[in-house]
Amino acid sequence: MTTRPHELIFRRILLPLDSGAADSTDLDAAIRLAARLQAEVVGIFIEDVDLMRLAALPFAREMAPLSASARRIDAADMARALRARAGVLRARLQERALQARVSWSFHIVQGELLAEQLGEAVASDLIILDIGARRASMSRATDQVTRHFFSQGACTVWLRRALAEDERPIIALLDDISSGQRVLAVACQFARRDGKQLLVMIAADDAIEFARRAHDIGELLTADGMEAECRPLTRSAASDLIQDVTEARGKLLVIARDSPLASGAGYQRLLEDLPCEIVLAG
Amino acid sequence: MNTPKALAPESLYTHCDPAQFGFETTAELGGGGIIGQERAMEALQFGVGIRREGYNLFVLGPPGIGKYSVVRQYLEHAAGTAPAPPDWCYLHNFEQPDRPCAVRLPTGRGQALRRDMERLVDDLRNAIPVSFETEEYHTHVQEIEEALKDQREHALAELTAETESRGIALIRTPGGYAFAPVRGGEVIKPDDYEQLPDEEKQRIEASVEELQGKLANILRQTPKWQRESRDRIKALDREVALFAVGHLIEEVKKKYQDIAAITAYLDAVQNDVVEHLPEFRGQDETPNILGIALTEKPSFRRYQVNLLIDHGRSQGVPVVYEDTPLYQNLVGRVEHLTHMGALVTDFMLIKPGALHRANGGYLILDAKKLLTEPFAWEGLKRALYAREVRIQSLGQIYSYVSTVYLEPEAIPIDLKVVLLGDRFLYYLLQAYDPDFIELFKVTAEFEDRVERTPDNDRLYAGLLAVLTQREDLYPLDSAAVARVIEHGSRQAEDAERLAVHLSSTMDLLRESDYWARQAGRVVITRTDVQHAIDMQVRRVDRIRGQVQEGILRNLVLIDTAGARIGQVNALSVIDLGNFSFAQPTRITANARMGEGEIIDIEREVELGGSIHSKGVMILTSMLAARYAQDRPLSLTASLAFEQSYGLIEGDSASVAEFCALISALAAVPIDQRLAVTGSVNQHGQVQAIGGVNHKIEGFFDICRARGLDGGHGVIIPAANVVHLMLREDVIEAVRAGRFKIYPVESVDEAITLLTGVPAGIRDAQGEYPNGSVNQRVEDRLRDFAELRHEFAKPVPDGHENDDTPA
Known part of the structure; x- marks a missing residue:
């Protein structure tokens, strides 16, 4: 037990914003978490070079979702559109941050989406990525970034998706002793943030071990003013985890980045089929 | 023709006998009926x-x-x-909100319906949110939303797969989507694209165009999928809501199953509730500016009952x-x-x-x-x-x-x-x-007047009992009741009738009660009633006092002594609305030869009303008929109301006018101690007039002030004798022989009384007796006629007619 729940502090929350960001839910979630942790929100708007290249192609057309009509675009149009988009997002971040009295900054960078995000993530404690946007908008770059962070990122990653607010619990998956403390600490922060129930799924070889670990966890949480329900995790495949989380109606699953369940092809299953948000505790 | 006799005091006032009632005070009486x-x-x-x-x-x-x-x-x-x-209520019209429905309800059930609807709305507001908070509902909604996402994502995934197979990527742009060829996971650079063979470029561009068409199809489908999804959620909401509210509304419907309009209304309520679920779920957002709502907050008023008419506690209609x-x-x-x-x-x-x-x-x-x-x-x-x-x-x-x-x-x-x-x-x-x-x-x-009979007197006593009890006044003793009845007779201006003017009777009772209390009595007596009447008069007779003062100071010339030719005292009533009184008025007449014209000076200056003018014309006609049947009425006479500056209306002075004219023609003086009132017809009959009591009292007051000598009096139409309800002081004067009231039936009787000379009746030869007033009038008129005849003769040639007859 090296990390107690109250000891975990996210100082810098990175919020990558690109031209595909559709709404303010990520922004609102970041602000809410930052307000609770007294952290800084760093908004970074990346002007993806792929978009500039696209606009420079002679046949470049943009399809408007509301009219389903195609219009000719060029590099200048794209630059203007990106600037406008960045302006809107900056204003929105400023407004929300001022309301919640949260420190904030906003940067515009031009380059490769993945490289820029990884670069910024180095100095951050938590990065927020929208996997809902990945699915809904078919943002190729976002998908690439998400995949990368899932497998290689260093900081904690919060893979968000827009879900209705309800009473569903925060689930912490403790399948590895070494990373378990950090997973639990992160889960506690999210449970506190949203005032939600905490459900801890513990991988154990037998009932005795489960009981022991559950007891330890109970003591740890009690000392920190938290309560949690513990359940044994007897199966070890990603599909089983998805089923358990679905049955538990989890709102958010906190899982260690190096969890065997998130390695290999497992991360793809989790991304595709898990009906909740995911936090990869780094 | 005999000279008319003065009336006895008994004829001047019809007393009400208190003994007829058989009670001490009205407190002994029960409720009185309606009189007459x-x-x-x-x-x-x-x-x-x-x-x-x-x-x-x-x-x-x-x-x-x-x-x-x-x-x-x-x-x-x-x-x-x-x-x-029945009760009536207005209910909201869900189809046409500007035309509320009127619903008739069996007596007393309006209140129940109002309460039932209030309770129903409370129940709905509790039950509906609970129904939508269940896990089952959320799961269903999630399923529908996921299905929508899947539908779109599936379509896009297929498109993406096809796109990637052609070496092209679907990219999200600030304004939508775009397709671009990719190499090594990156969008191909424009320079590299230019280096591609033309065939390759054509292939890429053709692919992009085709893919754009496919994407456009997907995007066009999206609103439809969203709509379908919304419809499914709406249908789910409806299903959940109906399950939640159905039994509640059904309970109320059962209670009102005998009233088709209410059961139909409740059906409409159910539909409306289902259509407006967000209001019940608290999801309805009210737009506002600076916290002031731009529209009214979700209102459940439309489910209330406006109980317009509630007869739940009514007895009878x-x-x-x-x-x-x-x-x-x-x-x-x-x-x-x-x-x-x-x-x-x-x-x-x-x-x-x-x-x-x-x-x-x-x-x-x-x-x-x-x-x-x-x-x-x-x-x-x-x-x-x-x-x-x-x-x-x-x-x-x-x-x-x-x-x-x-x-x-x-x-x-x-x-x-x-x-x-x-x-x-x-x-x-x-x-x-x-x-x-x-x-x-x-x-x-x-009727404002009823016959004064013993039965009606008793009924009237009963009415007084009711009125005093209703107003919490002291009871009246029998003498007081008799005085009130006599006063009623006076108000009716008829000794044989009784005025049933409830409002003024009520006032008299209240004021009598006041004076009785002032006197320390617990029963209203005749004295109290009389005092109340006197004080009523006193409060309003300032103008009467001024008029009488003007006469007594000879500012208004009224003789009440001596005799004058062509001058008579007439009597006129002044009505002030709440008070009437009479004053004597001097009428004078002048006569000379002329062409049969009687000039009514009041009419000439438009101070005479039409009825007054009619009276003068009647007396002109009567004059010609009586005295000038076989010759022209060769007279010009003038009649005037002296010192009268207001409108003269009515014909009650026509007897006086006739007498003044006769006096002027016959040169017989009229006794100024008498006044006369009455109208005359063409045959010389004297007809009844109004206000006889006021008129007598008006002349009496002046004469008394100057001193009564036994020769003072008033000549009235005989028909008015039944109307006499005179003041006690007048009756006392009559009883003492100091004042007289003469009833007359013809103008001859009036002339005889006024002049002291017999008027005269034509004998068998058609001649009036020598020395009679009529004979003198006839002679005078004959002289006028002959004089006029002389004037009318043609003038011989060479002679000028002068003003002096030959």
Whole structure:
């Protein structure tokens, strides 16, 4: 037990914003978490070079979702559109941050989406990525970034998706002793943030071990003013985890980045089929 | 012809004998009946009994005779035995909100419905949110939303797969989507693209175009999928809501299953609730500026019941008197509230009018008030013709105000309207409004005077008992009752009749009670009544005092001694509204030869009314008929009311005018100690006049002030003797022989009394007796005629006619 729940502090929350960001839910979630942790929100708007290249192609057309009509675009149009988009997002971040009295900054960078995000993530404690946007908008770059962070990122990653607010619990998956403390600490922060129930799924070889670990966890949480329900995790495949989380109606699953369940092809299953948000505790 | 005899004191006042009553005070009496209004009561009974269209009532009679009290009492008695009419309410019209529905409910069930609907709404507000908070519901919604996402993602995934297979990527741009060829996971650089073979470029561009078409199809489908998804959620909501509210509404429906309108209404409520679930779930967001709501918050008012008419606690049918019959007070109104500076309204702001409240019963209205309120009479007629009340504001009808209006469904009416008014209004309406005849077929006419009989005296005593008890006044002893009855007779100006003016009688009782209390008595006595009458007069007779003072100071010349030719004392009544009195007026006459013309100076200067002029013409005709049948009436005479500066109306001075003229013609002086009143017809008969008591008392007061010598008196028409109810001091003077009252039937009797010379009756040869007044008049007129004849002869040639007859 090296990390107690109250000891975990996210100082810098990175919020990558690109031209595909559709709404303010990520922004609102970041602000809410930052307000609770007294952290800084760093908004970074990346002007993806792929978009500039696209606009420079002679046949470049943009399809408007509301009219389903195609219009000719060029590099200048794209630059203007990106600037406008960045302006809107900056204003929105400023407004929300001022309301919640949260420190904030906003940067515009031009380059490769993945490289820029990884670069910024180095100095951050938590990065927020929208996997809902990945699915809904078919943002190729976002998908690439998400995949990368899932497998290689260093900081904690919060893979968000827009879900209705309800009473569903925060689930912490403790399948590895070494990373378990950090997973639990992160889960506690999210449970506190949203005032939600905490459900801890513990991988154990037998009932005795489960009981022991559950007891330890109970003591740890009690000392920190938290309560949690513990359940044994007897199966070890990603599909089983998805089923358990679905049955538990989890709102958010906190899982260690190096969890065997998130390695290999497992991360793809989790991304595709898990009906909740995911936090990869780094 | 005998000289008329002066009346005995007994003829001057008809006393009421207190002994006839057989009680000490009115406290011993029970409730009195209605006096002398048999005809009106029969009409009332008929009007109330007949249930046909147009048989509404007009109750007419002078103000203050108690029409309202009698009618109200009768109607309340009639109303008490009938079952109470149904309740009426207005309910929200879910199909046409600006046309609220009027619903008739069995008596007393309006309140229950109102409570049931309030409870139902409370139950719905609790039950609906709970139903939508279940996990099952959320799971269903999630499933539908996921299905929508899947549908879109599946389509996009297929497109993406096809795109990637062609080496092209679908990229999200700030304004939508775009396709671009990729190499090594990155969009191909423009320079590299230019290096591609033309065939490759053509292939890419063709692919992009084709893919754009496919993407466009998917994007076009998206709204449809979203709509389908919304419809599915809506259907789910409906299903959940129906399950939650169905049994609640069904319970209420069961309670009102005998009222089809309510069960239909509850069906509409159910549909509306399902259509407006966000309001019940608290999801309805009200737009606002600086915290001020731009629209009203979700309101459940539309499920309330506007119980317009509630007869739950009524006994019998309603009897309503509308004291302020404004248009909107009759037909009802729709009130408005201000919201953000605009006027808004809804069915709950519909207020009933008197027609609603009286529906099924009786509505009493004051005709004068009704007719003087703009549009009220027309509104009432419209309702009675249509047999329904339709609430429309004047602003709505005439577009005075630009705001939201409601058009509430009309409510059928079945009621009797009873109008109270005076005769003038009644005949005015009869003459000028044909609708009045159609709608008010029953006339109940109240008498203002009843015959003075012992039975009526006793009934009147009973009425006084009721009035004193109602007003908590002291009872009257029998002598006081007798005095009130005598006063009633005086008010009626008829010793054989009794005025039934309830309002003034009530005033007299109140004031008598006051004076009795001042005197420390617990019973009202004759003295108190007399004092009250005297003080009533005293409070208002300032002008009479001034008039009499003017005469006594000889500012107004009235002789009450000696004799004068061509001058007579006439009597005129001055009506001040609440007080009348009479004063003597000097009439003078001059006569000379002329062409048969009598000049009425009052008429010439337009100070004489038409009836007065008629009287003068009658006496002109009578003069010619009596004295100049066989020769021209060769007279020019003038008559004047001396020192009269106002309008002279009426013919009650025509006897006096005739006597003044005869005196002037016959050169016989008239005794100025006498005054005369009466009208005359063409045959010389003296006819009754009004105000005889005032006239006698008016002359008496002047004569008494100057000193009565036994020769003073008043000549009155014999027909007026039955009207005499004179003051006690006049009667005392008569009894003492110091004042006389002469009844006359003909002008000859009046002339004889006034001149002291017999008027004279034609003998068998048609001649008047020598020395008689008539003979002198005839001779004078003959002289005038002959003189005129001489003047009319032609002048011989060479001679000029001069002014002197030969």
